[in-house]
Amino acid sequence: MNWDDTSSETEAPDAAAERLVGASADGEDQAVEAALRPKSLGEFVGQERVREQLDLVLKAALARGATADHVLLSGAPGLGKTTLSMIIAAEMNAPIRITSGPAIQHAGDLAAILSSLQEGEVLFLDEIHRMSRPAEEMLYMAMEDFRVDVIVGKGPGATAIPLELPPFTLVGATTRAGLLPPPLRDRFGFTGHMEFYESAELERVIHRSAQLLDLEIDADAAAEIAGRSRGTPRIANRLLRRVRDYAQVKADGYLTREVAAIALGVYEVDARGLDRLDRAVLQALLKLFGGGPVGLSTLAVAVGEERETVEEVAEPFLVREGLLARTPRGRVATPAAWAHLGLTPPYAPGAGGQGGLFGA
Numbered sequence: 001m002n003w004d005d006t007s008s009e010t011e012a013p014d015a016a017a018e019r020l021v022g023a024s025a026d027g028e029d030q031a032v033e034a035a036l037r038p039k040s041l042g043e044f045v046g047q048e049r050v051r052e053q054l055d056l057v058l059k060a061a062l063a064r065g066a067t068a069d070h071v072l073l074s075g076a077p078g079l080g081k082t083t084l085s086m087i088i089a090a091e092m093n094a095p096i097r098i099t100s101g102p103a104i105q106h107a108g109d110l111a112a113i114l115s116s117l118q119e120g121e122v123l124f125l126d127e128i129h130r131m132s133r134p135a136e137e138m139l140y141m142a143m144e145d146f147r148v149d150v151i152v153g154k155g156p157g158a159t160a161i162p163l164e165l166p167p168f169t170l171v172g173a174t175t176r177a178g179l180l181p182p183p184l185r186d187r188f189g190f191t192g193h194m195e196f197y198e199s200a201e202l203e204r205v206i207h208r209s210a211q212l213l214d215l216e217i218d219a220d221a222a223a224e225i226a227g228r229s230r231g232t233p234r235i236a237n238r239l240l241r242r243v244r245d246y247a248q249v250k251a252d253g254y255l256t257r258e259v260a261a262i263a264l265g266v267y268e269v270d271a272r273g274l275d276r277l278d279r280a281v282l283q284a285l286l287k288l289f290g291g292g293p294v295g296l297s298t299l300a301v302a303v304g305e306e307r308e309t310v311e312e313v314a315e316p317f318l319v320r321e322g323l324l325a326r327t328p329r330g331r332v333a334t335p336a337a338w339a340h341l342g343l344t345p346p347y348a349p350g351a352g353g354q355g356g357l358f359g360a
């Protein structure tokens with residue numbers, strides 16, 4: 001059977017802020033997050049290639065006594081873009097100014113920031129793809145010539161007053177490098193793409209954070225938390241803190257695999273990092289619609305959520321995990337989805353229907 005569908009490829013801003021497994025920083029305890037940030041490239045876990053390349057860029061600039069080239073960091077939320085920008089400033093012994101694309105709506109906002117930068121300062125511009133067009137155009141000239149034209153007055157009498165800027169390093173961060181206009185992308189001397197982390201890397205993040213939080217944790221417990229962290233250090237640190245709460249109240253503060261598994265069970269984060277919403281979507285797809293294909297709107301009604309919530313909050317991770325596929329005919333569960341929920345498909349894979357999509 002084939003229900004309605006309008007397949008969309010929008011990538012989610014991991015929306016629901018209160019989600020334990022959401023990757024965005026909304027609602028995050030900023031003080032704790034700051035305390036757990038690595039302070040140098042050596043301390044920064046994983047992302048070997050970006051780290052190695054950045055190390056060369058920074059060391060070469062230092063050796064020349066020059067300001068480092070502009071850096072663009074792309075990748076999903078919570079993978080360490082803000083942390084890396086702070087590390088860049090620290091490695092260059094430079095101050096850092098932090099702002100974001102949505103905060104710069106007028107070119108004048110940007111001119112005010114740029115004109116107050118010190119020589120060599122790092123300007124971190126988060127969500128650079130969300131800057132307004134006039135500000136973006138001002139940034140082109142600032143990045144290339146360290147100069148901006150400030151427009152004074154309006155209409156025919158308006159004049160452009162050129163303003164020299166001290167050399168600075170722009171670090172732009174974006175979840176969507178593809179959305180950046182090529183003229184902006186081309187003005188970065190170095191682009192680093194941040195990947196999701198391997199489980200072993202997240203274990204290192206967790207051990208490091210546990211030490212900073214003064215927690216005793218064994219290797220198995222770290223592995224258990226890492227496996228549920230969706231490849232994202234921010235989520236790993238958040239789950240560690242919830243496991244700590246549970247251990248404090250119920251297990252004399254000692255973090256073992258068993259304690260971690262029970263604690264995260266209480267918070268409804270399963271062994272693969274799926275939460276209640278993710279499982280509800282999969283369950284509806286499997287139990288009500290035989291694994292699909294089913295349209296997004298129908299699936300959303302079945303789980304009692306908005307279409308956008310299913311599409312933007314639950315689906316990206318399910319797709320990434322290979323549990324759900326978005327096809328032109330609708331949403332389809334993969335064999336791994338049946339296995340994950342411990343259910344048996346109603347027909348043998350390969351015997352028609354969805355089996356045709358995934359083979360025998």
Ligand SMILES: Nc1ncnc2c1ncn2[C@@H]1O[C@H](COP(=O)(O)OP(=O)(O)OP(=O)(O)O)[C@@H](O)[C@H]1O
Nearest residue numbers: 033036037044045077078079080081082083233234
């Ligand atoms: N490679 C890493 N090693 C250790 N900890 C990390 C690493 N990357 C990120 N973290 C931790 O994860 C948290 C989130 O990192 P950060 O704020 O830099 O992510 P981000 O990519 O800038 O996210 P967003 O795009 O949502 O702002 C920080 O507390 C930081 O300590």
